[in-house]
Amino acid sequence: MIVTSTLLAIVLAPLIGALLAGLLRKQIGRVGAHSVTILGVGIACGLSLWVFWQLVWGGAAVYNHNIYTWFQVGNIGAYVGFQIDRLSALMMVVVSFVSLMVHIYTVGYMAEDDGYQRFFSYIALFTFFMLMLVMSNNFLQLFFGWEGVGLVSYLLIGFWYKKPTASRAGMKAFIVNRVGDLGFVLGIAAVLYFLGSLSYSQVFAHAPSLVGRGIEIIPGHSWSAATLICILLFIGAMGKSAQVPLHVWLPDSMEGPTPISALIHAATMVTAGVFMVARMSPLFELSTTALSMVLVIGATGAFFLGLIGITQWDIKRVIAYSTLSQLGYMMAALGASAYAAGIFHLMTHAFFKALLFLGAGSVIMAMHHEQDMRYMGGLRRYMPITYFTMWVGALALCGIPPFSGFYSKDAIIDAVGMSHIWGSGYAYWCVLLGVFVTATYTFRMMYLTFHGQERFRVDQHAGHGHDDDAHHERGVLAHPPHESPWVVTVPLVLLAIPSLLVGMFAVQPLLYADFFGSAIFVLPAHNVLGEMATHFHGVLPLTLHAVFTAPFWIAIAGIAVTSYIYLFNPGLADVVKRALGPVYRIIDNKFYFDEFYDAVFTRGSVALGRTLWKRADDGAIDGVIVNGSAALVNRVATRARALQSGLLYHYAFAMILGLILLLAGFVFVGRA
Numbered sequence: 001m002i003v004t005s006t007l008l009a010i011v012l013a014p015l016i017g018a019l020l021a022g023l024l025r026k027q028i029g030r031v032g033a034h035s036v037t038i039l040g041v042g043i044a045c046g047l048s049l050w051v052f053w054q055l056v057w058g059g060a061a062v063y064n065h066n067i068y069t070w071f072q073v074g075n076i077g078a079y080v081g082f083q084i085d086r087l088s089a090l091m092m093v094v095v096s097f098v099s100l101m102v103h104i105y106t107v108g109y110m111a112e113d114d115g116y117q118r119f120f121s122y123i124a125l126f127t128f129f130m131l132m133l134v135m136s137n138n139f140l141q142l143f144f145g146w147e148g149v150g151l152v153s154y155l156l157i158g159f160w161y162k163k164p165t166a167s168r169a170g171m172k173a174f175i176v177n178r179v180g181d182l183g184f185v186l187g188i189a190a191v192l193y194f195l196g197s198l199s200y201s202q203v204f205a206h207a208p209s210l211v212g213r214g215i216e217i218i219p220g221h222s223w224s225a226a227t228l229i230c231i232l233l234f235i236g237a238m239g240k241s242a243q244v245p246l247h248v249w250l251p252d253s254m255e256g257p258t259p260i261s262a263l264i265h266a267a268t269m270v271t272a273g274v275f276m277v278a279r280m281s282p283l284f285e286l287s288t289t290a291l292s293m294v295l296v297i298g299a300t301g302a303f304f305l306g307l308i309g310i311t312q313w314d315i316k317r318v319i320a321y322s323t324l325s326q327l328g329y330m331m332a333a334l335g336a337s338a339y340a341a342g343i344f345h346l347m348t349h350a351f352f353k354a355l356l357f358l359g360a361g362s363v364i365m366a367m368h369h370e371q372d373m374r375y376m377g378g379l380r381r382y383m384p385i386t387y388f389t390m391w392v393g394a395l396a397l398c399g400i401p402p403f404s405g406f407y408s409k410d411a412i413i414d415a416v417g418m419s420h421i422w423g424s425g426y427a428y429w430c431v432l433l434g435v436f437v438t439a440t441y442t443f444r445m446m447y448l449t450f451h452g453q454e455r456f457r458v459d460q461h462a463g464h465g466h467d468d469d470a471h472h473e474r475g476v477l478a479h480p481p482h483e484s485p486w487v488v489t490v491p492l493v494l495l496a497i498p499s500l501l502v503g504m505f506a507v508q509p510l511l512y513a514d515f516f517g518s519a520i521f522v523l524p525a526h527n528v529l530g531e532m533a534t535h536f537h538g539v540l541p542l543t544l545h546a547v548f549t550a551p552f553w554i555a556i557a558g559i560a561v562t563s564y565i566y567l568f569n570p571g572l573a574d575v576v577k578r579a580l581g582p583v584y585r586i587i588d589n590k591f592y593f594d595e596f597y598d599a600v601f602t603r604g605s606v607a608l609g610r611t612l613w614k615r616a617d618d619g620a621i622d623g624v625i626v627n628g629s630a631a632l633v634n635r636v637a638t639r640a641r642a643l644q645s646g647l648l649y650h651y652a653f654a655m656i657l658g659l660i661l662l663l664a665g666f667v668f669v670g671r672a
Helices: 004-023 025-056 086-109 116-135 139-157 164-195 200-210 225-240 249-255 258-267 269-279 288-311 315-335 339-366 384-398 404-418 424-450 468-472 486-512 528-533 539-548 550-568 571-580 582-588 590-642 648-671
Strands: 063-073 076-084 214-218 221-224
Touching: 004 025, 004 063, 004 076, 004 086, 004 116, 025 086, 025 116, 076 086, 076 116, 076 139, 086 116, 086 258, 086 269, 086 339, 086 486, 116 139, 116 258, 116 269, 139 164, 139 225, 139 249, 139 258, 139 269, 164 200, 164 225, 164 249, 200 225, 214 225, 221 225, 225 269, 225 288, 249 258, 249 315, 258 269, 258 315, 258 339, 269 315, 269 339, 288 315, 288 424, 288 582, 288 590, 315 339, 315 404, 315 424, 339 384, 339 404, 339 486, 384 404, 384 424, 384 486, 384 550, 404 424, 404 486, 404 528, 404 539, 404 550, 424 550, 486 528, 486 539, 539 550, 550 571, 571 582, 582 590
Parallel strands: none
Antiparallel strands: 063 076, 214 221
C-alpha cells in the first residue's frame, strides 16, 4: 500500500537538501553540502524504488489523492496532489536514480569549483521540481514543476555566470522555453475552458465530450477543440523537449558544467515533454491531426538534427545533438500512438545518455577541460574504465543487440512503420535513416577520443608559470591524462549496467504486456503495439532476429564506414567534406536556424524596440504628451502673464466684462 507520507518524503527530501546546501553553505561547508543533498536524493531514490515495487509486484492500487487545497473558486479548485501509477512510478525511479548518480559524480567533477555548494543546491532543487512534475495529479501542479525545472535549468546552464557564453546560453534557453510555455499555458487554459477542471482524472473522464466540439479562433474557421488543446500542449513539449524548431537552446546549454548535461539534457528535463504527451494520451488520441504533428516533427528531428552531430568537434555538443535526435525518436513513437515504446526509449536513453555525458565529463577532466576532440586521441590507454563504460553507452545508443537501446529504438522504428497516421511514411524513412546517422556520429566520437594517435602533448612546465605560451596553447597538458577518481567512475559503472541489461528484461512487460494499464490510453484503431505483440515470441528470438532486420544492417553499415574512415583512412573525411560542398556547409551551420532567429526575431525585436523608443516613447509620449503639455502650459502662462499690468482700472474692466458674460449666460439658459 502506498501512503501519503512516503510520497511527501520522496519530494521533500531533495528540497530539504537543496535548502540546507544553499542557505547554510558557509555553515555546513563542502562536505556538508554534498552530504545532505546526496542523502536527500538517495532517500527519494530508495523510496521511489519501493513505490515501484509495490505497484508492479506488491499489488498496490493506483494512488490518486489531493493532500492540500491551494484555492477553490466556484467549481474550480487548485490542489497539491499525487497520482502514482506505473507511468509516474517508472519516471520517479529514472529521475531519482540518474540524479543520485549525478550527485555522486559531481563530488569529483566540481571539486575545484568555487560554486560547489551552490551547484549541489541547484541540482537537488531541480530533482524536487522534476519529481513534483511527474507525480502531479493536476495541470496546475504539472505547470509548477514544469516552470520550476525551467528556472533551475537557467541557473545551471548559466552557472559560470562570469563566462559570457554561459550567460548567453542560459538566457537563450530561458527565452526559447518561454515560447513553448506560452503554448503550454494556453493549452491548460483551453482544457479548463472546455472541460471545466484541472484534475487529470476529471479531464480524462470527460475527454470524449470534446468530440464534435469546436471553436472559431478566426471567424468562419472552426477548429476542433481536441486538436486545439493537443497542439497547444505539444508546443510546450516542443520547447521543453527541444523539438524542431525550438531545439536551438539545447546545444548551447553545453556551456554549463557537464553533470547538468547528464541530469537535465539527457535523462530528466528534456524528457518532461515526452512524459507529458504520454500522460495526455486520452486527449491526443482524439486528434489525428495532433498525432500527425507530433509524428512528423519528431521524425524530422530524429534524422536532420542527428546529421549536425556528424560535423561537431566539441565532444559534449556531439552528444547534445544525439540527444536531440533521440528525443525525436521518442516523439515519433508518441505520434504513432506507441506511447509505451516512447516511454521505454525514454528510460533506456536516460541510462546510456547519462553514461555518455558523464563519460565525456571524465574525458574533459583528464584533458584539463579541453572539449575539442581534435586535441584528443589515444585516451583508451590512460582511461580504461571510462573507455569501456562509454563503449557500452555507444553500443546502446546505436541500437546494437543485446544492449538496451536496441530493444527500444527498434520498437519505435517498427511502430512508426506500421502506423497509418498521416506522415508515417515520411517518418519511417527518417527514423530508419537516422540509425545510420546515429552510428556515424557515435563511432566518430569514440574513435576521435579514444583511438588513433595522441593529438595532445604533455609539457611539464605548462600551467606552472614557466611558459605562458605553452599554457595557453591548445592540446598542451601540464600532466599526462589519467583515469578519474572513484566518485566519477563508480557512477559510470552503475549506469553502464542498466545500459546493457535493462532493455532485455523490460521489453516484454513494457511493450507487450499492458504494463502501464490505464495510465496510457490508445484507441484500438491506433494500437500498433498490440499488432506488434502478435509477432513477439520472446526476448531471445527477438534478439536473434535482429540480424534479419534493416535497422541492424544500417547500423552496421554506419559503424563500418566510420571505422574505415577514422581508423584506416582519416584523410577520406576531408575528401567527403569537400565533395559534399554546400550540403556540408548547411549541416555544419546547423541549417542556419540560429542565423534565421537572430536576423528575424533578435534583430527584428531590437529594431522594433528602437522604433517604439524613438517614435512612440521619445516622439509621442515624451515629445507630445509630456513635453508638449508642459510647453502648452508654458505658452498659456506666458500669454496670461501679459494681462497682469498692475493697473486698477484694467482689473475693474476685466471684472465688469466677466460679470456681463456671466449674466448673459444666465439669461440665455433661462430662455432656453
